[in-house]
Amino acid sequence: MQSAKKIVISASRRTDIPAFYLKWFAKQIKQGFFKTKNPYNGHISIVRATPDRVHTIVFWSKNFRPFIKSGFGEMLQKKGYNLFFNFTVNSCVPLLESRVPPLNDRLEQLSYLCSHFNPESVNWRFDPICFYKTGRCETANNMHDFNSIAQYASECGVKRCITSFMDHYAKIKKRAASIQGFSFVDPHFEKKIKILLKMEQELKGLDIGLFTCCERELLDRLPQNSNISASSCIPNDLLVRLYGGGLSLRKDTGQRIKQGCGCRISVDIGSYSMHPCYHNCLFCYANPASIKNGKPEAPE
Secondary structure, three states: OOOOOOEEEEEOOOOOHHHHOHHHHHHHHHHOEEEEEOOOOOOEEEEEOOOOOEEEEEEEEOOOHHHHHHOHHHHHHHHOOEEEEEEEOOOOOOOOOOOOOOHHHHHHHHHHHHHHOOHHHEEEEEEEEOEEEEOOOOOEEOOOOHHHHHHHHHHHOOOEEEEEEOOOOHHHHHHHHOOOOEEEEOOOHHHHHHHHHHHHHHHHOOOOEEEEOOOHHHHHHOOOOOOOEEOOOOOHHHHHHHHOOOOOOOEOOOOOHHHOOOOEOOEEOOOOOOOOOOOOOOOOOOOOOOOEOOEOOOOO
């Protein structure tokens, strides 16, 4: 009888585990399982997390410094886990991302991941692209560090940049409205296309491909000579090429496939309620966290 395919663990779309919840994650790895709660129906599942069950752990973060300092990645590799990284490195805009480390620190982290792990295992996410107004000023955006980040990422060996434009959810508008004189701006369709094409051209000279996250309408309107394509932030086909073995290549029906999500099937072990994210990004779709002294309390 053929053994079941291994799974991919996503850690996590719902929070920043490398930045805030490594102790909890390490405890569950030691125990060999995670308990996950479906955010929509509350169903509890047990996810077996031993190396014989897990093909790859995909980490998502804006701050891998705790992960790097602890040597946790090397420890996981010694145990037999394959690793993949979705690292969001945006321009330095404290108004939008008030609690992420300085850009130079994040670039050093990117260099470490690429040099100590396979650079092919690192996705650079420049995400999301934001436009906003403060008071009577002209519309601003967070694109100003894109070129320098791209240059640095290229020197590290990164081959993929994933981006999207901010989704204007009602709770984000409400959050922004609490800041006097501030408002997010949604650029017109043609401007977004011009931005993507300019990014593609800049990245082409650096040997980095550009991918979009859940931007199907924009992709459908791009000129035929553009090579921008839909991203797969959980890229099981790439994981198999990198590490061998077998994985399901089905698309993840729990994601926004109709909007252009290309992620393959995985199991996300994060929780919006148990693992609130403390970066407090102004544009984040996750529920706002309640912060006490700026420090998270570890979940049980």
